[in-house]
Structures are given as structure tokens and as C-alpha cells.
Amino acid sequence: MKFVDWLKQKLNTFVSPQSRIHGNRRGRRHDYHQRKRWHSPESNISEDPQLADTDNEPTKPYYTEPGDESTDDQVIVPSEAKEVPKIESQVTFFYVDEDNREIKEPDILMGNAGDRLSLQFPSFDKYYLVSIEDFSTYFEDEDQEVTLRYGLKNGLPVIVYFVDIDTGKILHHVRILSDKLGKPYDIHAENIEGYRVINNTGQTYGYFDDQTHGVIFYYRRNEWKTVQPVEYYIRLKANHNVFDEPNGQPLKTGLPANVITKVFARIDLTDKQSWLNIGGFEWIENSNLEPSDPPTNHVIPPITKTSRNPVMLFGTIDFVVGQPIDVFDEPYGTAVGALEDGSRVSIKARIVDDQGLIWYELADQSVIFSEYVRIDE
DSSP, X not given: OHHHHHHHHHXXXXXXXXXXXXXXXXXXXXHHHHSOEEOOTTSOSOSOHHHHTSOOSXXXXXXXXXXXXXXXXXXXXXXXXXXXXXXXXXXXXXXXXXXXXXXXXXXXXEEETTOBOOOOOOOOSSEEEEEEESOOSBOOSSOEEEEEEEEEOBOOOEEEEEEETTTOOBOSOOEEEOOBTTOEEEOOOXXXXXXXXXXXXXXXXXXXXXXXXXXXXXXXXXXXXXXXXXXXXXXXXXXXXXXXXXXXXXXXXXXXXXXXXXXXXXXXXXXXXXXXXXXXXXXXXXXXXXXXXXXXXXXXXXXXXXXXXXXXXXXXXXSBTTBEEEEXXXXXXXXXXXXXXXXXXXXEEEEEETTSOEEEEETTSOEEEGGGEEEOO
């Protein structure tokens, strides 16, 4: 027995007993794989005092995940691999005019740094985009401010005409005024030598807006004291020269004594002269004549001879904007209607009188002086 005991004692010296640290690791392995644990270098590896003595070197932090088929050699994941949180920032869009006045409440967009911006810029009826300040297409780390600067659009123009009220003649080049929407305008008549202003139509002051405005200043010659439209007949007591205007140039054909003719207007001048309009551009002095009843027969020959040539033309009435022009039943005849400026007309005949003046016969048989029609090219 002593020999046997001695032999057992000898054999035990070659069999290493199970280490407590390995025993503890195996005993805790099931729990290790079921929980994610954060190991800090500042804390002990284990609360087991036996484990604390096994390794005195500092331990780096690492993650362990449930389900790993780990052995004694653990997989170490650096803490730097953890996902970094995104930075949230905002972009504010300001909408101002050229004087830095706000024309719309700001828009604010929120997003993460690095994300792309998505915004549709607004449009305005009265403004157009001039510039964009501090614009970026991505959210940045810090909040941003973007300024969109807008300019006022131009309003539609104000067109100004200067017209001889008695002849329809344009006395001065047409003025066209324009400016920004809402800006004021104030129009004054031009000083034209030999004429005075007697009237005007249209608003001479106001604001530029989305409509075209027309202003007409009417002038009369300084020596024309009064101009009266009239309608009566006269009989000439003596031969009369016919003029293209009061104190104007004499026409080729005059009127003999005893002719009865109709008067359409009377002009009294500052030098006491008086002139009568007998149709179109024909004027006679108001002397050597007397009132008369309308003629009852056709014994009196036509005052002016004409020649008529058929044509096929098209044109546009070119008189004064917003003003109608009379049409007649024949050259120097009776007014039978009126056409607005800009009206389209078709011409079926060209009439030339013996004074060289040209008239157009329209499709409805009315007649108009050629100076007031612009023929299509």
C-alpha cells in the first residue's frame, strides 16, 4: 500500500490541475455570447479577483456581439468604427426688392449637412429675379442665409400725341414714356411755334401699370381765333378763289358767281378775316356771298371733275389714336359715316380730282381722302 500511495503521489506531479481562470471563462461563456458588453480600459476585466491577477497590461476597449462562435481568442473591434451622428442645419431664403424691402416671408429648409437642397423659387407678377447672394446647393455644417433679390418690371408705356385739332396734322414727334410699375408720370404739352394748346384727352398724370395709356394734346394756330362747325348753304355773288387752307395756297380751280354750295365750318382769324370750309381741304373767303336755300335742281355742274380707276388694294386707317375720321358719299361730299384709327379697309377704286388730290372709294361705296389710309406693301 505504501508503494501504491507513493506511485500516485508521483503521478499527480505530472497532471496540471484545471486553472481557475479557464474554469471561470468556460463557466461564463454562455452568458458572454448572449449579451453585448462594453469593456473599458479604466475598469477591471472581471470582478473575480483571480482574473485580475492574470494580466497586468492595459486592455483596449472592444465590442463583443451575441452569437459569436468565439474561442479564447476574441475578435476586437475598434471604437472608432462606431457610426458618427449627422449634423442638422437650416437654410433661410429671403426675398427682397432692390431697396431691400421684403416682398415675401422667408422660407426655411431643414436638413443634414451634405444633403442636397431642393427648393423651387417663387415667381411674382410684378418682379423679376435679379441676383442670388450666398447660394449653396447643399446643406452645410452651419446655418446658412440666402438672399434672392428681385427688380420691378417695367409698366406698359404712355404714348403722347400732339395734333392740330382743325386739320388732324401731327405737329410733333410722338413721345413714348416708360418706367417701373407703380412709378408716377406727369406729362405736359410741348411748346410748338405758331400754335396754342386748346384741349387734351387722356390722363396727363398717374402711375405706370399693366395697361397702355394714350394722351392727345390738341393745338390750334395762334391766328385762328375761333373755329365753328356749321352746316348751311351760300350763294356766291362773285367769283371766288379756292384755297387749301385759310390764307393758304390757291387751288387750280375756283368757283364762279351764282354757285350755291354748302358750308361745313367757319374760322375767324385774329386779323378779323373770316374763312369758310366748303368740303375737304377747300376754303373760300367769307365775303361777296349770301345765305341760300339748298339747290333744287342739278343745273349747277359739279364743282370738281374727277377720274376713277378701279383697283384692288387693302390698307389701314392712319389718323389719330382713339379718334374717328369721316368718310363721304363722294369727294368733297356729305359725311356718311366714320372709321376708327387702325381700322382695316379694302379699296376698289382710286379717284383723282382735277386739283391732283387723291381719294379712295371703299368697298361700301364711301370715299375717304388718301392721306388717311396707309396702303399695305
